[in-house]
Amino acid sequence: MxxxxxxxxxxxxxxxxxxTAQTAAQSPATGIIVxxxxxxxxxxxxxxxxTVAIGNTLGIGLQITESDTSxxxxxxxxxxxxTQNVATGITGTTTFDGILKYGIDARQYHQYVKIQPIAxxxxxxxxxxTLGEIIYLTDSYRSPNAG
Numbered sequence: 690m691x692x693x694x695x696x697x698x699x700x701x702x703x704x705x706x707x708x709t710a711q712t713a714a715q716s717p718a719t720g721i722i723v724x725x726x727x728x729x730x731x732x733x734x735x736x737x738x739x740t741v742a743i744g745n746t747l748g749i750g751l752q753i754t755e756s757d758t759s760x761x762x763x764x765x766x767x768x769x770x771x772t773q774n775v776a777t778g779i780t781g782t783t784t785f786d787g788i789l790k791y792g793i794d795a796r797q798y799h800q801y802v803k804i805q806p807i808a809x810x811x812x813x814x815x816x817x818x819t820l821g822e823i824i825y826l827t828d829s830y831r832s833p834n835a836g
Contacts, residue, residue: 707819710745710810717752718820720805722761725795728826733791735806739818741778741785747818748772748809749789755799764803772809782815795826 706718725731739747750772756764770793776785795802808818 705819705821707817708808708810710813710816715808715810717805717807718822720752720754720803721822721824722759722801722803723824723826724759724800725798725802725826726800728795730827731793731795731804732825732827733793733804734821734823734825735789735791736821736823737775737785737787737789737808737818739776739785739808739816740782741776741816742782742812742814743778743780744812745778745814745816746774746811747776747785747816748774748811749818749820750807750809751791752805752807753798754803754805756801757799759801761801761803772807778816 708715723731733751735749737749741747750768751770752766752768754761754764754766756762770791773789775787775789776783804822804824806820806822808820810816
């Protein structure tokens with residue numbers, strides 16, 4: 690979904706994915722591929738719903754893959770932002786809801802980027818997390834003749 694607010698493009702949520710704590714490193718969420726041509730920056734919103742056992746923690750990070758092709762051929766994936774701790778179990782099993790906001794300078798990336806949130810659990814247990822993603826591209830280039 691793409692819409693415009695005040696001449697700025699808004700890309701809608703494309704994922705709602707649930708993760709469960711595991712022994713291996715958590716795989717990133719499916720993510721959204723964005724054509725960022727003509728935009729200077731992006732705000733990435735990651736809504737989350739988590740259930741965390743006492744003493745355990747949940748962090749959320751972002752991975753980005755960039756390429757000059759829409760299929761992401763010849764792409765490079767790397768960590769976009771370090772993991773931020775968003776939840777620590779207090780008593781029994783604690784439920785958390787929130788939204789993380791990340792702002793990035795989109796000019797430093799290739800034309801096509803895929804941004805993927807990652808749930809990072811401190812322990813293997815019954816902890817779970819559902820992640821969403823909304824990308825808001827801002828500061829679009831305007832033609833000198835645009836009204």
